[in-house]
Amino acid sequence: MPKNLERLIGCQSIFSTIERQVGLWHFDALGISILTAWFLSPLGGQASLRLLSTKPLISTHNITVKYYPLQEYPQKSYIRSAELAQENWPLYGPLYMTAVQTSSQSLLEPMDLFGHVKIPDINHLGQNNDSATSSDDIWHYISNATLANYTSILGVPVVGVPDVGNCSFNLVSHYWTVDCQPLYQLPVPSTWPPVPSSHTNRTASSTDRTPTFHVRVDDLNSTEGHVMFEYLSMRQQPLQAILVTAASCSASPTVVESRVRCRDLSCAVRAVRRAQFDPAKMWSNINQTRPTASSVFQSISEWMPGADLGSTQGIISTSELIEHWMVDPDLSTLGNPLQPYVDFQARLPLANFTRSLQTAINTFWDASIGSGVRLSDVQRARDNTTWINTNAVVTRNEGDVYACNTGLAILTIAISLALFVAANISFLLGLITRTPDILGFVSSAASNNPYFKRHVATSLSGLETSRALRDVRVRIGDVKGGETVGHVALATMDANPKKLSWTRLYD
Numbered sequence: 001m002p003k004n005l006e007r008l009i010g011c012q013s014i015f016s017t018i019e020r021q022v023g024l025w026h027f028d029a030l031g032i033s034i035l036t037a038w039f040l041s042p043l044g045g046q047a048s049l050r051l052l053s054t055k056p057l058i059s060t061h062n063i064t065v066k067y068y069p070l071q072e073y074p075q076k077s078y079i080r081s082a083e084l085a086q087e088n089w090p091l092y093g094p095l096y097m098t099a100v101q102t103s104s105q106s107l108l109e110p111m112d113l114f115g116h117v118k119i120p121d122i123n124h125l126g127q128n129n130d131s132a133t134s135s136d137d138i139w140h141y142i143s144n145a146t147l148a149n150y151t152s153i154l155g156v157p158v159v160g161v162p163d164v165g166n167c168s169f170n171l172v173s174h175y176w177t178v179d180c181q182p183l184y185q186l187p188v189p190s191t192w193p194p195v196p197s198s199h200t201n202r203t204a205s206s207t208d209r210t211p212t213f214h215v216r217v218d219d220l221n222s223t224e225g226h227v228m229f230e231y232l233s234m235r236q237q238p239l240q241a242i243l244v245t246a247a248s249c250s251a252s253p254t255v256v257e258s259r260v261r262c263r264d265l266s267c268a269v270r271a272v273r274r275a276q277f278d279p280a281k282m283w284s285n286i287n288q289t290r291p292t293a294s295s296v297f298q299s300i301s302e303w304m305p306g307a308d309l310g311s312t313q314g315i316i317s318t319s320e321l322i323e324h325w326m327v328d329p330d331l332s333t334l335g336n337p338l339q340p341y342v343d344f345q346a347r348l349p350l351a352n353f354t355r356s357l358q359t360a361i362n363t364f365w366d367a368s369i370g371s372g373v374r375l376s377d378v379q380r381a382r383d384n385t386t387w388i389n390t391n392a393v394v395t396r397n398e399g400d401v402y403a404c405n406t407g408l409a410i411l412t413i414a415i416s417l418a419l420f421v422a423a424n425i426s427f428l429l430g431l432i433t434r435t436p437d438i439l440g441f442v443s444s445a446a447s448n449n450p451y452f453k454r455h456v457a458t459s460l461s462g463l464e465t466s467r468a469l470r471d472v473r474v475r476i477g478d479v480k481g482g483e484t485v486g487h488v489a490l491a492t493m494d495a496n497p498k499k500l501s502w503t504r505l506y507d
Contacts, residue, residue: 116155235341
C-alpha cells in the first residue's frame with residue numbers, strides 16, 4: 001500500500017517519521033514500531049551513559065575499645081586518705097580547676113576538654129523524653145536536638161577509638177545524683193564553720209579563712225547508697241558578720257549504661273539506661289578496703305571544699321572558684337570587688353542550684369583519679385589490665401567503587417541486541433533484494449503514472465496523495481512481462497506487474 005511505503009521510505013529521521021504518522025492520519029502497529037525503533041538509539045545511549053556510577057565502599061569490622069571502670073574510682077582516687085590528698089593535690093587539684101575554668105567551652109558539648117565522653121543525667125532525660133516510662137532498663141535516646149544535662153564537666157576516660165570511621169560501643173559508668181531541699185539562712189554564727197564538721201581536717205581560726213563552703217555528712221540519717229549531707233556557704237561583707245546559706249541535700253551513686261556513637265574522633269552518648277547494679281554494692285568487688293558509698297562521699301565532703309584554691313592557701317576574701325562557677329559558668333562574678341561572695345538564695349533557683357552542685361561534686365570526684373588516667377596514652381591503657389574491654393563496631397569508608405545499575409544494564413543490552421539484529425536484517429535484505437532503489441516519495445511515483453489504474457488530482461500534496469491511495473495495493477515489478485526486455489516500474493496490482501527475476505533483462 002502506498003501509505004505503508006510512504007511511511008517506510010519517509011522514516012529517514014524521527015521528525016519525518018512523526019510527520020508521516022500525523023499527515024497520513026493513520027496509527028497502527030507499523031507506525032508504533034517505526035517510532036519505537038527511532039527511540040531505541042537515544043534511549044540506549046542515555047542508559048549506557050548512566051550504566052555505571054560510583055558509591056562508597058563501606059567496610060565493617062570489630063575492634064576493642066577500653067574505658068576506665070567504675071570499680072577503680074574509689075581504689076585509685078587520690079582523696080581516699082588525708083596523706084594522699086595532701087601529697088597528690090598537684091595531680092587532681094589543677095585538673096579540677098582547669099575543668100571548671102574551661103567549662104564554658106565544653107559545658108554543653110558531648111566530650112570534655114581531653115576528648116573523653118561525657119555522661120548525661122538520666123533523670124533529666126526522663127523528664128524531657130515523651131517516651132520515658134518508670135521502667136529502670138528503658139533506653140533514653142538522645143538526638144542532636146536533645147539538650148542533654150551532663151553530670152560532670154569531665155567524661156569517662158576512653159582509649160582505642162579509631163581516628164577514621166564510624167564507631168559504636170557501650171560502656172558502664174557512674175555518677176552522683178544530688179537532690180536538695182530549698183535553701184535557707186542560718187543564724188549569724190560567731191565562727192566559721194558554725195558547727196565543726198566531723199569529716200574535715202581543716203580547722204578555722206578566723207572568720208575569713210578558707211574554705212568558704214563546707215559539705216557536712218549526716219551519718220545518723222545516711223544509708224548505704226543514700227547519703228544525707230548539708231551544704232554550707234559563707235559570705236561576708238567588710239565590717240559585717242558572717243552570713244551562712246545552707247541546704248539539706250542527699251546524694252546517691254547512679255550506675256548507667258551508655259551507647260556511644262563516634263564519627264572519626266568525635267563521640268557522643270546517643271542512648272542511656274540504668275544499669276543492673278545495686279548502688280549500695282557497686283564497689284563491693286574491690287578486695288582491699290571495700291569502700292562504701294558513704295565512705296566515698298565522706299572523702300568528697302572532706303576534700304572538695306578548698307580544693308580549687310590550693311592545699312596550702314589560707315586566708316581569702318571571696319567565695320571559692322567553684323561557687324562562682326555554680327552561679328555563672330562564665331565566671332562573670334569572679335573578681336567583682338563589690339560582690340566578692342556569691343549569694344545562692346538571690347542568684348539561683350533551687351533546680352539550678354541542685355544541678356550545679358551535682359555537676360560540681362561529680363567533676364571533683366572524676367578529677368580525683370588524677371591527670372595520669374585522664375591523660376593516659378593508648379599504649380599505657382592497653383597494657384593496664386584494670387581497664388575494661390568493650391567490643392566496638394567500626395564502619396569505614398574505604399573509597400569509591402563503580403556500581404552497575406542492573407535495570408539500565410538489561411535495557412542497554414536489549415537495545416543493543418535489537419539494533420544489532422535490525423542492522424543484520426537490513427544487510428541480508430540488501431543481499432536478496434532484486435528491486436533497484438527507484439522510490440523517492442511514493443506520491444510522486446504514483447502521480448501521472450501510466451501503470452496506475454487509479455488516479456488522483458495533481459493538485460494534492462504528497463501526503464494527501466498517499467492518504468487518497470491508502471487502500472490501493474501496489475508492486476514494484478515488471479510491467480512488460482511479455483516482452484524480451486522488461487521494464488521496472490511502480491504499478492497497481494490490477495496492472496498485472498510481474499515479479500522481478502534475476503534471469504531477465506530490464507531497460
